[in-house]
Amino acid sequence: MARRTERHPDLTDPRIGAPFFSTWRVGTPERQRLAVDAIARAWERRPWPAGDLLGYHVYAGHDGDGLLHYAQWRSEQAYEAFVKTHRQERVDEIDTAVPGIERVWLGRYRHYRSARREGGAVPGCVVIVDVRFDGPDAERQRAWVDAVFEALESDPKQHPGGISAHFHLSTDGTRVLNYAEWESAQAHIDALAAPGDGIGSATERWKRVRNWPGLLESGSVRRYDHVLGLVP
Structure with missing residues (x-):
């Protein structure tokens, strides 16, 4: 049962x-x-x-x-x-x-990469970011997620409210879904309102992520x- x-x-x-x-x-x-x-x-x-x-x-x-x-x-x-x-x-x-x-x-997806902040915080909000590309390309999916991790790891001002990020690749090669856990909805709202363009500082690596060739949407974002x- x-x-x-x-x-x-x-x-x-x-x-x-x-x-x-x-x-x-x-x-x-x-x-x-x-x-x-x-x-x-x-x-x-x-x-x-x-x-x-x-x-x-x-x-x-x-x-x-x-x-x-x-x-x-x-x-x-x-x-x-x-x-x-x-x-x-x-x-x-x-x-x-x-x-x-x-x-x-x-x-239909496959899990690709995850990052989690140290500590045992219980998620207060789940944020789904849905990213789409202009056609199927499994290598591009992986390369884009890898670029996101590079931008995250080099970000000088990571927001403290984020707990984890779990990136999934659609099996048709056209989408990436990030299942992100946050301490609260307000923590995510505050991070979006911080200087920059969405989550992430105004760095060259983040600009590269947002202007990736073939990217149709930098990410529809919904909180749950x-x-x-x-x-x-």
Whole structure:
């Protein structure tokens, strides 16, 4: 059976071979809460669908509209088997409880690199940065993330509110997703308001990151709260 956990997921778990991220639009904060309750009921009243699913986490967007889903699968094949046998019954139950959910996007990724500040701070806010390129290029994805790490490591004024950053590469070669943990939403807001262009000082290495060839978006940024964790 599914068991709830308040612990944030470990995105660096080496068993995760196929992390999936997806987003829904539900419309209002009340419908966010109703949808999360419906998800919990649909999962907790059924057996855990597969040993290859390590965890499933849901996040409520600070915009009062969106939900983010993060599923930790060992392989894409295990996910496809779940879709064939177990997914639809859960979807139907959730849609009956909360009609009109818009399922916006499902992304298949691989974890690439992570950085974490020393210390045991508990995340108070999760920030998702979604970066897109003008076409598939796996080498460019990796090179861009490596350039971000170079800029971070050489930044003379790193904001103290950041806890971690976990970079994922889309399997189609067109996107990079950074799952970043912050001490609070206000800490992230303060970092964005600091001198410079977004997170990061006005250094040449950050300018290189923001003007990377083929970069379509320097990053759509959304803040979330972790509201539901399910594990076997």
